[in-house]
Amino acid sequence: xxxxxxxxxxxxxxxxxAFALAAIGLNFHFGMTGLLNMGQAGFMLLGMYGYAITxxxxxxxxxxxxxxxxxxxxxxVVLGWPTLKLRGDYLAIVxxxxxxxxxxxxxxxxxxSLTGASTGIRGNEFKGSFEMLSPFPDRMVEFGPxxxxxxxxxxxxxxLVGWSLVGLMVLLFWRLSRSPWGRVLKGVRExxxxxxxxxxxxYSYKMQALVIGGAIGAIAGIVWALxxxxxxxxxxxxxxxxxxxLLLLGGAATVFGPVLGSILFWCALVFVKGVAxxxxxxxxxxxxxxxxxxxxxxxxxxxxLVIFRPQGxxxxxxxxxxxx
Amino acid sequence: MTKRIDRRAVxxxxxxxxxxxxxxxxLSALGSAAAAAxxxxxxxxxxxxxxxxxxAxxxxxxVDEEDDAGGGSTGLATNxxxxxxxxxxxxxxxxxxxxxxxxxxxxxxxxSNFAHGEQVSLGAMLAYFFATQQPVSIPLLPVEFxxxxxxxxxxxxxxxxxxxxxxxxxxxxxxxxxxRGVKTVQQMIVSIGFSLALLNFLQWWIGPDxxxxxxxxETRRQIGPIQLGDTTSMSIGIAVVALLAVGYFxxxxxxxxxxxxxxxxxxxxxxxxxxVDGIIRxxxxxxTSLAAxxxxxxxxxxxxxxxxxxxxxxxxxxxxxxxxxxxxxxxxLVGSLVIGVVVETSTLWLGPDLKYATALAILxxVLLVRPQGxxxxxxxxx
Numbered sequence: 001x002x003x004x005x006x007x008x009x010x011x012x013x014x015x016x017x018a019f020a021l022a023a024i025g026l027n028f029h030f031g032m033t034g035l036l037n038m039g040q041a042g043f044m045l046l047g048m049y050g051y052a053i054t055x056x057x058x059x060x061x062x063x064x065x066x067x068x069x070x071x072x073x074x075x076x077v078v079l080g081w082p083t084l085k086l087r088g089d090y091l092a093i094v095x096x097x098x099x100x101x102x103x104x105x106x107x108x109x110x111x112x113s114l115t116g117a118s119t120g121i122r123g124n125e126f127k128g129s130f131e132m133l134s135p136f137p138d139r140m141v142e143f144g145p146x147x148x149x150x151x152x153x154x155x156x157x158x159x160l161v162g163w164s165l166v167g168l169m170v171l172l173f174w175r176l177s178r179s180p181w182g183r184v185l186k187g188v189r190e191x192x193x194x195x196x197x198x199x200x201x202x203y204s205y206k207m208q209a210l211v212i213g214g215a216i217g218a219i220a221g222i223v224w225a226l227x228x229x230x231x232x233x234x235x236x237x238x239x240x241x242x243x244x245x246l247l248l249l250g251g252a253a254t255v256f257g258p259v260l261g262s263i264l265f266w267c268a269l270v271f272v273k274g275v276a277x278x279x280x281x282x283x284x285x286x287x288x289x290x291x292x293x294x295x296x297x298x299x300x301x302x303x304x305l306v307i308f309r310p311q312g313x314x315x316x317x318x319x320x321x322x323x324x
Numbered sequence: 325m326t327k328r329i330d331r332r333a334v335x336x337x338x339x340x341x342x343x344x345x346x347x348x349x350x351l352s353a354l355g356s357a358a359a360a361a362x363x364x365x366x367x368x369x370x371x372x373x374x375x376x377x378x379x380a381x382x383x384x385x386x387v388d389e390e391d392d393a394g395g396g397s398t399g400l401a402t403n404x405x406x407x408x409x410x411x412x413x414x415x416x417x418x419x420x421x422x423x424x425x426x427x428x429x430x431x432x433x434x435x436s437n438f439a440h441g442e443q444v445s446l447g448a449m450l451a452y453f454f455a456t457q458q459p460v461s462i463p464l465l466p467v468e469f470x471x472x473x474x475x476x477x478x479x480x481x482x483x484x485x486x487x488x489x490x491x492x493x494x495x496x497x498x499x500x501x502x503x504r505g506v507k508t509v510q511q512m513i514v515s516i517g518f519s520l521a522l523l524n525f526l527q528w529w530i531g532p533d534x535x536x537x538x539x540x541x542e543t544r545r546q547i548g549p550i551q552l553g554d555t556t557s558m559s560i561g562i563a564v565v566a567l568l569a570v571g572y573f574x575x576x577x578x579x580x581x582x583x584x585x586x587x588x589x590x591x592x593x594x595x596x597x598x599x600v601d602g603i604i605r606x607x608x609x610x611x612t613s614l615a616a617x618x619x620x621x622x623x624x625x626x627x628x629x630x631x632x633x634x635x636x637x638x639x640x641x642x643x644x645x646x647x648x649x650x651x652x653x654x655x656x657l658v659g660s661l662v663i664g665v666v667v668e669t670s671t672l673w674l675g676p677d678l679k680y681a682t683a684l685a686i687l688x689x690v691l692l693v694r695p696q697g698x699x700x701x702x703x704x705x706x
Contacts, residue, residue, distance in 0.1 A: 036509065038516075078343065082692045088509055089436050093642055094691055097684040100639055104681035110674070118677075237635070241520050244513065283466045292528035299521025306513045307501065 003274035005145045010270045011263050012146070014154055017162030018044075018224035019266070023247040023258030024169045025216030030244075031253035032177060033209040034189035036092040039079075040217050041239040042099025045232060046071040047218025048225040049106060049115060055126035061133075065222065072218035075102075076211045084206045096237065106232040121230040123153060130226055131157070154227050162223045166259060169216055174255045185209055186253075238295075245302040251312030260314060269294055406549040408668045414556060416644075416664020417563040418625060421618030422634075423641040423656040424570055425611025431587035431651030432607050433498070434508045439519035440615060441638030445631055446522065447486045447616025448623040449530050452537050454478035463529050475538055483616045490612030493518075494605045502604075519635070526631040534630050537623045559621040566617060567657060570610075574653060583607060587651060640667065640680065643687035649697030659697070662686075 010016060022040055029035040050068030055061070079098055083091045105111065107118040115121065134151030141150045149155045176182045187195040188202055196202050221235070228234070242265070250261025272294045276285060285293060311317050426440045453460050455478035459468040473481065497518075501511055544553045574580040585593040586603045594600045615634075622637075623629035644663045648655025663683050670682040690697065 036512075086691070086695055089512060090691055090695060092512070093436065093646065094688055097639055097642070097687050101681050101684045101688075104678055104684075108675060108678050108681075110678070238520065238523075241516055244516070245520075248513075281466075284464055288531075289463075289528050292524040295524040296521050296528060299517045299519070299524060302517030302520060303514050304517075306510055306517065307506070310510060 003271065003278075006274065007267045007270050009146050009148075010266045012159055012163070013266070014158040014162040014223055014227035016262050016266045017159065017166050018220045018227065019243060019246060020166045020259045020262035021162070021169060021220035021223060022217050022243050023250070023262055024166070024173055025213040025220060026243055026247050027173065027252060027254075027258050028209050028213035028216065030247065031257070032182060032185045032189065033206055034088070035084075035206060035210060035213075036088050037095050037210070037213065038092045038237075038240055038244075039095030039097075039099030040213075040243050041235040041237070042095070042102045043072045043075065043214045043217030044221030044224060044239070045099070045102050045106060045235040046075055047221030048230045048235070049121075050218065051222045052121045052126040052225055052230045053114065055129055056121065061129055065219070068218045068222055069215045072214040073211050076214035077207065080207045080210045084203055084210070096240070099235075099240065100237065103232045103236060115232070116230070118232065120232055123229040126230075127153070127226055131155075133157075158223070158226050162227075165219060165223065169219075170255060170259060177255070181205075181208075241302070242298065245298055245305070248302065248305050248310070248312050251315030254312070254314040254316075257312055257314045261312070264313075265298075269298070272297060403549045405669070405672065407551065408672060409665055410550045410552075412665030412668030413661060414560055414625065414664070415668055416661035417560060417567070418618050418622050419637065419640060419644060419664055420567060420657045420660035421563055421621070422615045422637065423644040423660050424567070424653050425607075425614040426641050427645045427648070427651060427653050427656035428583070428587075428607045429611050430645065431653070432583065432590070432604050433502070433511075435498070435511050435515065436508075436642070438512065438515045438638065439522055440611070440641060441634035441636070442519050442522035442526065443486060443490070443612050443615035444619035444622070444634030444637055445526055445629070446489065446634070447482055447619030448537060448629040448633065449526055449535075449619075449631065450482035450485050450616065451475070451478050451620045451623065452530065452535050452629070454481050455537060456535075460530075463525070479617075479620050482620060483613050486616030487609045487613035490608040490610075491605065493612075494608040498608070499601060499605070502601075519638075523632060523635055530631060532631065534628045535623075536628050537620065538627075555624050559625055562617070563621060566614065570614070570653070579603070579606065636680065639687070640683050643683045643690075645697075646687055646695075647690050647697055652697065655697055 022044055025043065026037060026040050029037040029040075047068040050071040051064040054064035054067045059067075075098070079091075079095060083094045106115045107120075109117050111117065131151045134155065134157035136150030136156050138151050139149070140147050141156055143156070148159070151157050177186075184195060184200055184205055187198075187200075188205055192202050195205075246261035246265040247258055248261070249264060250257030250259065273290050276293065277287065277290055305312065422440065422444050425443075426437060429435055429437050429440070454471050454473050455475050457470060457472045459470050461468045471478075497514075498511070501514065506514075538555070544551050546552075572580075574584060582593065582598045583603050583606070585596070585598055586600050590600050593603075619629070619634060622633065626633075640663055641660075644659035645656045646659070647662060648657065648659030663686065666686060667679045667683050671679050674682065
């Protein structure tokens with residue numbers, strides 16, 4: 001019973017919403033355009049820094065969000081400019097390297113007073129202005145079996161905002177993927193040369209997709225940061241790989257795939273940990289080993305998904321997005 | 325595209341790089357409190373930027389440059405610079421052990437293997453597993469036991485087991501995927517999943533702590549301006565012998581020639597009677613064994629290892645392989661040496677926490693200027 005409640009809590013948690021948002025961004029890159037962005041965590045981290053630093057220095061919320069998005073846009077343009085003309089896996093290597101560089105620079109001692117180096121920026125330094133807006137009471141609020149705080153950190157307020165943003169982005173993806181613009185992107189994914197021969201500027205379309213997906217990634221970073229804190233090491237390579245796993249799980253190139261994938265991914269993690277700690281005796285698998293054990297399963301899941309069902313749960317076999 | 329470096333590409337690279345340096349300098353200026361520190365910070369960043377810029381074009385320039393810079397400074401500084409360059413060469417040699425395998429795999433199968441870093445950690449972890457006097461166990465088995473073999477035996481066993489994992493992987497996964505005609509991009513994501521699984525498996529198995537493979541304390545001797553430990557000099561010897569053996573294999577033996585043929589053009593190689601699948605299996609075994617050897621030697625060199633050591637090295641390996649030219653084993657060697665030297669010497673100017681970032685900067689720069697790498701053939705890559 002406890003497991004069910006914690007699964008339910010995980011399903012509506014702001015972190016789940018944040019990962020759903022990041023996966024929607026990645027869906028613009030990979031699902032729609034076929035770009036191999038292996039640095040989505042870098043976009044998220046930029047968003048986190050942009051928002052948190054602006055808010056800490058006393059800037060209003062809208063400015064923080066603008067700064068976050070602007071950083072992501074610049075990052076996308078700088079990355080995309082030289083690499084979008086090369087073969088797909090070059091973009092993968094460059095994005096993964098650039099995302100790691102953001103993390104290394106962010107945690108460097110040289111920038112200690114700006115980014116807080118490896119300790120990052122604590123939540124209470126930048127969350128205030130957002131939490132002030134909360135319409136919920138400033139205490140624990142029970143709603144059904146789940147108890148969350150009304151306004152602080154992982155709160156009903158943040159869950160509401162996070163999932164509203166997810167809804168908005170799903171709507172955006174749905175509209176754009178059915179627009180003439182989205183059809184060109186899908187064309188780029190399927191056959192770049194064919195689209196080019198129709199007189200479309202493939203490079204520019206790819207860049208637009210990279211920028212939009214990156215900006216959504218930055219927003220995902222803000223939602224994550226408001227639920228936890230800004231910690232550069234929480235946005236390393238594994239985070240990007242998790243986003244990939246949950247996108248492929250839900251189904252790339254589908255409207256609800258990222259959302260379903262995110263919910264399933266986090267619920268499954270909680271479920272596996274809960275069951276494993278209840279069923280497997282402590283001598284074989286102690287609590288310290290539980291986390292790596294369940295993440296090993298995540299890796300195996302990703303492998304099996306890509307090999308046996310690359311279209312994911314909701315995807316269409318005909319609309320496979322793997323192209324060289 | 326000719327061998328000549330594309331001028332527009334250079335321009336693009338320079339602009340991106342200047343922007344990056346400017347952004348970083350501006351951030352540093354914002355970040356550091358003291359105004360005096362600012363000035364030096366900005367200046368040094370620019371200096372390193374220049375140094376890095378040069379490396380991308382020529383491999384050896386960096387060594388010369390460091391020497392020149394050393395000659396101009398005081399005796400103490402010379403000492404430090406020489407020591408750093410030397411450390412860089414050692415690190416580069418050990419890195420080369422791992423990246424040569426990565427490059428061979430890329431050359432023969434076209435796969436960017438993201439799990440190669442974990443193969444490096446696996447080697448070190450296995451060596452620890454066989455050599456340690458502490459009780460060890462196997463996941464999901466509630467028994468603890470001690471093996472405690474001497475280090476040389478443990479290392480050989482570790483390399484053998486690691487090579488066997490390469491054989492297993494190719495036998496039961498990669499060969500099947502190739503036969504099914506799975507795209508290389510799809511295979512790349514499979515390798516990402518594999519790396520995630522292996523990384524966490526290692527953490528689950530051996531634990532999150534930093535481990536020492538060898539507990540003996542090495543004696544350090546002063547040779548000219550540099551300090552050199554006994555273990556380190558032995559590691560250099562082993563690494564050089566292993567790399568020479570790989571070179572001999574590739575250039576002088578029939579199998580090596582067949583490997584290069586597959587690397588050049590698999591279809592043509594198959595048509596001329598080479599067993600492509602057998603060669604690829606051999607390459608996997610070789611690559612994983614070399615990675616394990618590299619992992620063990622690095623663990624001795626750094627006097628410690630962790631489950632994520634290899635994962636941190638993966639991007640350095642990619643940088644080295646790309647710098648030397650994807651799929652060129654000798655390019656990987658040159659690239660590794662350059663990356664090693666740059667990573668170690670960059671600590672003179674930037675903090676040690678940024679040393680891997682410089683290697684990644686080189687990686688991006690190379691992709692901007694010369695995507696085919698130093699030794700790579702100029703061909704259309706886009």
